[in-house]
Each structure stands twice: as structure tokens, then as C-alpha cells.
Amino acid sequence: MKIGILQTGHGTPEMISAQGDIDRMFMKLLGARGFDFETFAVVDGIFPDTVEDADGWLITGSKHGAYEDHDWIPPLEEFIRAVHADGRPMIGVCFGHQIIAQAMGGKVEKFSGGWSVGHKSYEIEGETHHLNAWHQDQVTEVPEGARVIGHNDFCANAALIxxxxxxxxxxxxxxxxxxxxLLIRTRGPGVVPEELLQSATAQLDKKTDSDRFADRMEQFFKRGA
Structure with missing residues (x-):
């Protein structure tokens, strides 16, 4: 099964050196599950020709806001709506979560409650998941037809279907x-409040449920295969 990765941002030079760019992190997360991957750097204006160029689609995170004025955002929103109409599976993470909501009629804002950084707990489909966060923007209005399946006290609309x-x-x-x-040390200073960076640093050794959520992603992509 071929997954098209719609890359909406790039990692810092330090992140790329240590882990690879953002698309490579998803390939590592899902790579042992029988998928083939092709990356389309939409942030650089590189788009697929049609929704049929992959069997499923994944939209990455980004330093950009979904509400910002970039030439690549309107065609990305059009592509999202085309994928939804076509019916093949799509998964969005962080910025991907937000831009899909915006494309489908929801609202994304810079959250007045501030940042969520590092190890956090979420209730997703009735089970607790511990996952790493790095965001201030949030989906504040859920699109019609979407259902909230994940949340915590800080982020009411943390997962949608x-x-x-x-x-x-x-x-x-x-x-x-x-x-x-790396984010704490390279992107956090002067942007994220110092107490949040310190708290996230203190929790770096806590285990996450990334593999368990990757199982959920695999099941979602393969449901019609």
C-alpha cells in the first residue's frame, strides 16, 4: 500500500541531522508495517497530480499556522476536500489535524491558553494515550460531520474522525x-515559556504510546485494502 506524505514543514537542521526530516520520522514510525511512501513537499509547492497518486494520504506537522497566508495552503485545502470526496484514507497530525479541520469548515486559532509541550496524556477512543505534544494552535470549532474521539483538559478537540x-x-x-x-533547545527558547520547557525536559524519559497509536494509524490506512 502506497502512502503519500504531504509534507507541510521542515525540521530544524539539528533535527534533520539527528532524525531526518519530518517525512522520515513518519516513515520510521510506520515503516515496518508494509507501506511504501512517496513525499510531496507541498510546503515547497510540490503537489501530487491527483488523489489517485497514492492509496492513502498523511499530512505532517509544520511550524506554520493553518490560518496564515501562504500560496500552498489554498491548494492543500482543495486537495483535502478532494481526498474526502474520493473516500481513500487520510491522516493528519498536528498542523495536518488543523488544516484538515479548516479545509472542512472548522476553525483553527492560536489558543489563548498557551502552549502544550512534551509528554501529555489524552483520552482517545476511550483509552489513555501518552504522546508528545508541541503546539499552541488548536482546532477551536469542529467541522460539521467530524466527531471528537480524543481530548484532554488542555485540548478539547485533540483527535477527530x-x-x-x-x-x-x-x-x-x-x-x-x-x-x-531538540525542539526544547532549538525552537523553544524565547517562544515557549521557560517553565513549560523545564517541565517538558524533566519528563523526557517518560514512555509514550506512539507505537500503539501507530497501530491505530495502520488499521485506519488498511481498512479498505
Missing amino acids: YDDRILTIQPHPEFNAEVID
């Missing part, structure tokens, strides 16, 4: 402790 065609999640199952540590 759309007609069993699209699955999205706010935290990062592809981020391990090394990635969070």
Missing part, C-alpha cells in the same frame, strides 16, 4: 524524546 475517511490527531506520535529535546 470524519465519516471514517479521515483521522486526525493534535499531538505527535512521530516525535520521540530526542526530537522533543
